[in-house]
Amino acid sequence: MARIGFHASHELFPPGELLRRARDAERLGFDGAMCSDHFHPWTESQGESGFTWSWLGAAMQATGLTFGTVCAPGQRYHPAIVAQASATLASMFPGRFWVALGTGQYLNEHIDGAPWPAKPERQARLLEAVKVIRALWAGETVDHDTPWFKVRGAKLYTRPERPPRIMGAAITEETAEWVGGWADGLITVGKEPADLRKIVAAFRRGGGASKPMALQAAVSYAEDESQALSEALRRWPVATVDLAKNQDLAAPADFDRETAGATVDDIRDKLRISADLDRHVEWLKGDIEAGFDEIYLHHVGPAPDAFLQAFSERVLPRCRG
Template sequence: MKTVGWHASHELYPPGKLIRLARRAEGAGFRAAMCSDHFHPWTPQQGESGFAFSWLGAALQATRLPFGSVCCPFGRYHPAVVAQAAGTLAEMYPGRYWLALGTGQALNESITGGAWPAKPERRAYLREAVDVIRALWSGETVTHRGLVRVEGARLYTRPAAPPLLFGAALTAETAEWVGSWADGLLTVGHEPDRRRAVVDAFHRGGGEGKPMALQAAVGYAPDEGEAWGDARARWPVAGLGQDLLQDCPAPERIAAAAAAVRAEDLRGKLRVSSDPGRHVDWIRGDFAAGFGAVYLHFIGRGPDRFIDAFAEKVLPAC
């Protein structure tokens, strides 16, 4: 079954408003949801950054939607704490929560004061963290002394069935690696050629037959100029390089770099259009590429208007 979901952007809205929007999205016909997990927003202008695990408990109670989230299980989190937090959600709401893991950004993980590792070391951290989390969910008492250190940890509250553990990947190289260990793939809304490369690499790495989900950053307003203006004002980070976004520790420094981003720099990186039919085509393309779920991350103003317009003109056509 193909699913169009709604993405809760903790960077753009306070947690209380996101609960209200989650209810509205459910009532409008969105059939699933997911959320970001940041300590800082990308830029100070975005203005918010609620704690995802607290919010997820409330959102799962406030709706009947299945939810997922993506986090880095080292740095500000320890993998045993991630296993406990995610396992608790899965015990309270069986079958309604999945977790995606990635190598994170210095923006969020460097707040603990440790050195920010290079990408190969972050991958090694993540791979060890995955094994620790799965072992804890299976009921083992875990002692692990590698890049990740765990001493005698055991989860006494565990779900009957562990959550699906997705791997987050932006590039084909990472997608191929993720295919070797993850239960599924989470990626972003690439252009068709890059999307195909990511999917092919995931399958090549061992992901054939596993579920795939995609998060698409979406801009919409009745006026095309307004839609692009909102995208430039509220999500200019889409025009920045991944090295900067992964390695820069301060929202102010990211904002300074983003000040030079123009609306034309965002074309092909955000799905912005005033035409609902264009959004339908994008989503249909994702489904045709093999994705079972597409989560729409609205980056404009007027989230209620977006939900209502897509409920009327986009969701029924997908």
């Protein structure tokens, strides 16, 4: 049976508020949680960007949920630091932490002042980072040279008995097929059913046939359909930005300019927006049928507490039946 969890958006809420919602999600029957890892929000109006790794320690102590996060080692984060941070969480909370690794966005990674590589270089950099992280988790003393980062005499002295799962983050078929060969599993984002099936097929074709798959699904729910639409546009306009630009824009103000003329019609089919809880059940059942083992609901609509309550009572039980 698929696990349905809660996505904690550090771009939309201050960390203390997110911590309370994580506790509420557990109390209301959600199976797990994941969170974003941004240095900047997508837009100025979102207005938050708490530090994920500090928050995860607090959230995992405050709940019994499993947790994961998506990060991009190799530029803003040295891979050895990602290895240490992940190992510490997995040591304190055995079996409850996973990490997803991806190539990142310029929005967050440019802060170190280094050039932003093209996608093929970022993929090569990520593979080198994964090698370093796995070697450190295995207790090796690591010396490693790449064009992007260096490691000298690094060894982790605090390591979990079992290292965390490394999920590969992918939003295109090409990337999904690529991560199938090296990651322990896949994490992707919600799409139209036909497009999602293509992502699944590509991942399995690339070597992920027996590996777990997770989905982060952005949803907007309100009792009024027009409010669900308008709030999704106001709070998550980044959904309307073309993927090629999404990874290469530098600042929240750039995303504000890109989305300045967006309308509710532009976002209507980009996210799962509906006042009809039956429709949300259909979406989730489709995800389960597509083979996803874990689904994390990222609510970008109004009244997040009402969303948690409504889905707990009227959506989750029907998806588990």
